[in-house]
Amino acid sequence: MVDILRFRDDEAVDHAAVTVDSFVEQTNANAVRIEPSDDARDLIPHLAQIHLVEVNFPVFGDGRGYSAARILREAGYTGEIRAVGDVLVDQIGNMKRCGFDAFEPDAPLDPADVKAALNRWPEVYQESADSRTPIWNLRHE
Amino acid sequence: MYAYDKYDQAMVDARVEEFRDQAQRRLDGKLSEDQFKPLRLMNGLYLQLHAYMLRVAVPYGTLNSRQMHALADIADKYDRGYGHFTTRQNIQYNWIKLEDAGDILADLAAVEMHAIQTSGNCIRNISSDHFAGAAQDELVDPRPYAELLRQWSSFHPEFMYLPRKFKIAVIASDTDRAAMRLHDIGIQIVKNDAGELGASFYVGGGMGRTPMIAPNIREFVPLDQLITYSEACLRVYNRYGRRDNKYKARIKILVHELGAEEYTRQVEEEFAHLLGQGIEPPIAELGRIKTFFTDPEFADGAKTVDRSDPDFALWVDRNTHRHKHDSYVSAVISLKPVGGIPGDATAEQMHLMAQLARDYSFDELRVMHTQNIVLPHVRIEDLHALWTALDEAGLGTPNLDRIGDIIACPGLDYCSLANARSIPLAQKISQRFTANGKEDTLGELKLKISGCINACGHHHAGHIGILGVDKKGVENYQLLLGGSEAEDTSLAKITGPGFSEDGIVDAVETAADVYLSQREDGERFLDTYRRIGMAPFKEALYG
Structure with missing residues (x-):
């Protein structure tokens, strides 16, 4: 069982993330936590100084965090995006496609299930924030 | 029609494996029911009143005969020998066992079909015009x-x-x-x-x-x-x-x-x-x-039918639609026999429709959102043979867009959300209007029944709509008039206080009679309603 799953080689930020509101006021923070109702675009002017964005999933059925992650990647953010909270093995594949590269679930995930989930799909149909080539591009290479 | 390539096939195959794995983790207790529920829903599995229901996607309503045969086989093998075609051009099976679901999905994948995203808070099956192409x-x-x-x-x-x-x-x-x-x-x-x-x-x-x-x-x-x-x-x-x-x-x-x-x-x-x-x-x-949707090779042929058999002529007039090639029509197979369950088909009927599609319609069928089946490309000279085969199987009801061509949700007979039954009402109405002979004189009249306010039976869009509600533990039915789902889209309005189960059948007849007495040349029920408004109907119903 693992507590934090990271798909990055750099050193993890070792202090707590602050809320978006306090981040915008506090110029030296480099880790910030997004709640579902926060607008990820508020962070875009500050991306150069951010090393970690935690995206909170209070309940796994609230899908706003998927858009938040993609918006940050689309804006060129290369730091860590970590899904925290009610993060379950059946959702992490899609989260990874949306740009998440770390997971800190409330309940630990079975590594074998994680491996199966992340290797499930032979291809993907559409473009997202990962580097996978969509089927419709493979067909016309 | 569209055919999978290796990529499409690999994706549905992966989905079957994913679902089997998820179902196993549910059985092992690794997934709670709350965690499993959205996963099974995204594979079309609902828990209904009596059993699991499986909804299979029919993308944009288009099927070939091999797929229709497979749907019939699933009905026989895993259900009670029938299936139910839905308002989203899909098919549902009402008596499924959870432990069979993985095998059913595998059977579907073998004929390029699936139940992906037929439920859940995601993008559902894309629907389209049943006469497309x-x-x-x-x-x-x-x-x-x-x-x-x-x-x-x-x-x-x-x-x-x-x-x-x-x-x-x-x-x-x-x-x-x-x-x-x-x-x-x-x-x-x-x-x-x-x-x-x-x-x-x-x-x-x-x-x-x-x-x-x-x-x-x-x-x-x-x-x-x-x-x-x-x-x-x-x-x-x-x-x-x-x-x-x-x-x-x-x-x-x-x-x-x-x-x-x-x-x-x-x-x-x-x-x-x-x-x-x-x-x-x-x-x-x-x-x-x-390139998958190019025209089949149409051939010139007869442009009219021999009308000497009046039953056949009536079916041709009612249940065929103008085709872009003048030697062809699109033929509608009514799944609304008088007194039947709207949208239901037995496995034998599905096998027959598949065979007829192969023989007469370039191997293609469509599911209509009105819960009927279309053979899109039928040679006019083949119509009599087609109709004869349909009629023998109880599939020749000539009631397209008539009052008996009712859309009804599964209602309280199956659905855990329903407040009232829809199916028995549809049966009573189609029987009433056949017995009194008024179906013929009424012309186009789209009647739609929902057993609760979620409106799966499209009652808002019915020329006549019926909404079942629960009134202090008793089923009660509201009557609505004036809806349309066509290019002149409008939402139906409630006439007033609701009716009992028998009362609503009488009320529908009363509304139909108002139309018959007030209509002007060429007017459909909807046109008359729009011209004269609600008042004359209210007067007749409650006055």
């Missing part, structure tokens, strides 16, 4: 665009946990046979002044407890931006659709609360951003898909 009045075949949207929306990583379910319809004709403006997104393929094809977007329609007609938010999206624009519509919804109340979570509420103009502004802003992200498929993909 055959209708004389269409600009182009809308199905290639629906297929492109199917691929885009399948397993879309950002849009699996939307605020609520999301339904898209695509048409390409000014005549709307798909209730396009009553969808979350309705798309009409149009031509601009320069002669280029594009997509006109209507967003925020729907039925349910708060029915709304979708406003047009953009008249022309170029085809090489179709997916990007759709993605923008969805992203704005995913971020800002309400999640505090499931009854206010559909996109229609967002569009209504923001106003169409503000929603459009936000979509355009997101669209401008996404245009720079390179998410659009290569336009060659649309070209590839279109």
